[in-house]
Amino acid sequence: MAQHAPFSGVLSPVLTPFDRNLNPDTDRFVDFCKRLLAEGCNGLAVFGTTSESNSLGVDEKQALLEALVAGGVDPAALMPGTGLSALTETVRLTKAAVHAGCGGVLLLPPFYYKAINDEGLFTYTSEVIQRVGDSRLKIYLYHIPPVAVVGWSLPLIERLMKTYPETIVGLKDSSGDWNNTKAVLDAFPGFGVFCGSEIFLLDTLRNGGAGSITATANINARAIRHLYDHWQDSNADALQAGVTAFRKALQQKPAIPAMKALLAHAEGQESWRAVRPPLQALNAEEGRQLAEALKPFGLAAAAE
């Protein structure tokens, strides 16, 4: 690991709880973040895809970030997603994150225009870095082509790392393609590479990666952290098989509504099921069935 990389281990892209009017439930959000850290998350990638970040306004995200810090969450453990489609809004949210003391930010590429080349993405990222203008800024590139379509290529990553070696410190690979994660790991030893699914956690660590930023850490943090802590032990493959089985059982349903329904079921808090459209909530019965299906995989630990 490069010494300048501030994060390693298991990070949760934190689900955003809403109230009945679909406004962020700030108190529950702060409590949930504290609980995830207590359950073993090494950090919190708030405002990720799993957080419905792009269904939230910039003002809403800034208010949630302030509430987290005011609520006593260590900002050094926070890696908020700050990459929006508009340069000016990306700069605004990234500045807010740096000023709040966040350990890093997770940067989506601008994702509206699709026929974009590396030169345009390099210019965009340079503008962000220069406009934020703060040496504390540490950027993790967020590569999620199945959703954002636009992504970070290997030549672009290399160019950004060479141009901004103190700022471009890592990448989250949510391509779902292990070959891509492996290529990044092989090309850039010491780069802070996180797999976007814990299914690849052991492979990532064995190839010099930093850890996993994974949706499932919202409901299975303890087990994933246990694997991270014991990845060099003789039973590591068995631990990996356990978290992989849990993930695959969860994937029967769309992940965000499914995890919210599970939390609603476990906590008896109906409003946990709420998602902002265009996502669609599961109903209470679906939540109950999913909880039942996950029992054999150790959901109990998450729903304590």
Place this chain on the structure above:
Amino acid sequence: MAQHAPFSGVLSPVLTPFDRNLNPDTDRFVDFCKRLLAEGCNGLAVFGTTSESNSLGVDEKQALLEALVAGGVDPAALMPGTGLSALTETVRLTKAAVHAGCGGVLLLPPFYYKAINDEGLFTYTSEVIQRVGDSRLKIYLYHIPPVAVVGWSLPLIERLMKTYPETIVGLKDSSGDWNNTKAVLDAFPGFGVFCGSEIFLLDTLRNGGAGSITATANINARAIRHLYDHWQDSNADALQAGVTAFRKALQQKPAIPAMKALLAHAEGQESWRAVRPPLQALNAEEGRQLAEALKPFGLAAAAE
């Protein structure tokens, strides 16, 4: 045409001029909007894809809209793009448009999540309509799957029209697929259907459509309007061939940087070339060459 449809004819998705710091050049924007109306545009679809709308923040768009109205542009001629990926921001900008007296709004579907079904999009659109809560709201659905990926299907359009007959009044089809435009025209007679490229203008009008909302209207408004005014004349096909040839000549280069470079060249205003990253500006020489290439197609009229 249904009597409740407020727009017909040729609308320009107005290019957004920037200053040297890539901030919107408000004065030039207001002047340019007035000029497009003077050149024959029936309306202005500000904040469209061609406007780099999703490279602008909500605050920036709201300020530009206020400046337009304060600057004397008739708000009834405005159809701003107000569909953003976050429900709350879409509601905020749509409310601002309605309160400013805009004739309608152009609504992109929420475009971040990709595995979205019609039910989720229906719920989203319903939430927007109910939260805006104003009978003056007239929505044109913006269908541009090559960029937004997410789009408006025929069954969804039908459901929205039936549920909100006074609000869902039309659609801009930028699919680039005439078969889709034709299917919408055939399915919903009287619906305010605009083709997203003037290449299909005559076909659209002959099939009962409302007109075209087209990027090229930024630099070729007179000719496209002339075709619109004379679509039932005996020489209409020749007029169509003329605007089609212009469009095809322009398409040698990416449309937004190309049109900005042409305006910079025609007006001797270097800063017109500026685009926000991730788009990339053409250089002055490329602008000159493009102007040369377009001369045979009547660019002179646009650059008067």
